[in-house]
Amino acid sequence: MNTQWKRLLGLNVTGLLLLLSWALPHGLPWTDLDDRIFWAFNQWITPENGLWDDLLALLNTRFFDAASFxxxxxxxxxxxxxxxxxxxxxxxxxxxxxxxxxxxxxxxxTNKAITYGHPSPTRFFEHAARLTDIVSIPTKDSASNSFPGDHGLMLMIFAGFMLRFADRRTAAWSVAFVLLLSAPRIMVGAHWFSDVYMGA
Known part of the structure; x- marks a missing residue:
């Protein structure tokens, strides 16, 4: 078996293991990780952190989505x-x-065939801080069904093509931008961490 086939097999096995880890009872260890990441960011969404709130709001607007593209x-x-x-x-x-x-x-x-879904953290937790309750900027901080992370999914498709066809430096930047550009949705609670990094 040549190196290319070994790499392909390894990536597919890794993907299968990720899927199986999510399918465990109660989604462990993803559920615990999701909760910890959400509350780590949610505690900073307060009226006292006005500049931070405005920045997060701007990073979750349609304008920022267009900038990502x-x-x-x-x-x-x-x-x-x-x-x-x-x-x-x-x-x-x-x-x-x-x-x-x-x-x-x-x-x-993903829209038609995947029947599984769940609300975003800001809708799941009754006492979660909502960015839309604090700022006047039209922004996205929740979703009735946040699985899978559609924004992150498109970024990952792009990065996948760049990893396959682009030079190494451009491919590396593409992967870095997946992390940077998908983070705002997680930080405001519009998606669970696993919606993006497992679901997508």
Whole structure:
């Protein structure tokens, strides 16, 4: 078995183990981790932390979502420019179309085929601090069904394509931006940690 097949097998086994760990009774250890991460951030959402509240609100607006897609577009352009192949434009056009189709199909499947769901932490915990009760900025801090994390899912699809087709530096930046750009939803309680990093 060559290195490429070993890597593919290893990644699939890792994914299966993650899924099995989530399927354990009561979702342990994910439930405990979800609770700890949520309350670690939620305790800082108070009227006394006005600047922090405003920053979190801005990071969870539609404008920030659009900016996230803009970052992906810039990384895509950088990867295309760094590709030394003479037919790079045609190659990256094909990669882009395939990536968009993949994202569309996965979005449809997650919306139609996955029947499991649960409310976000801010709706699950009755006494959780809600950012929308503190700031005037239109922002997202809750969801009736937060599984899987759709925002994180799209970021991960992009990073997956970059890991496969882009140069190492651009691929590394893509993975870093998955962490940075998906974090705000978790920090305000619009998604559980596992919705993004296991569900997506």
């Amino acid at each position: 803009g970052v992906m577009g810039v990384l895509f352009a950088i990867a295309m420019r760094r590709d030394p192949r003479p037919d790079r434009l045609r190659r990256w056009f094909g990669i882009g179309v395939t990536m968009l189709l993949t994202a569309g199909v996965i979005a449809i499947v």
